[in-house]
Structures are given as structure tokens and as C-alpha cells.
Amino acid sequence: MRDNYDFSNSEKNPYAKKLKKQVTIRLDEDTIDYFKGLSDDKGIPYQSLINLYLRDCAQSHKDLKWQ
Numbered sequence: 001m002r003d004n005y006d007f008s009n010s011e012k013n014p015y016a017k018k019l020k021k022q023v024t025i026r027l028d029e030d031t032i033d034y035f036k037g038l039s040d041d042k043g044i045p046y047q048s049l050i051n052l053y054l055r056d057c058a059q060s061h062k063d064l065k066w067q
Helices: 029-042 046-059
Strands: none
Touching: 029 046
16 A cells, blocks of 8 residues: 555546435334335345335325325
């Protein structure tokens, strides 16, 4: 390993804006259990499933159906 590195010609990461951002969100236990169950069936981490579902809602402009 070098003692010093030269970053003067380096470029910013072009994908940095697409990286995920960590947030804190409060969810009901039954909601988490639902996605954890799906996670076991699909073999995908439950947090990724929640992200996929929310992304799908955002892209399709789903509106909340409030009763």
C-alpha cells in the first residue's frame, strides 16, 4: 500500500445520485411480518421488497384509497 495517493485527476461517481438513502420509518408489526413472509417465499430481503413495492407505487402514481 502506498503512503500517498494522487486523486487530482479523479472524477465524481456518476451513479452517486442513484444510491439508496438510509431512512428511519415506523411500520406496523403486521406489515413487517407480511413482507418478511414474502421475503422467505421470494428469497429477497424484506427491506428490498418494501423498496420495490414503494417504487412501483411511485412510478405508477398510485393514489391512497382512504376509507
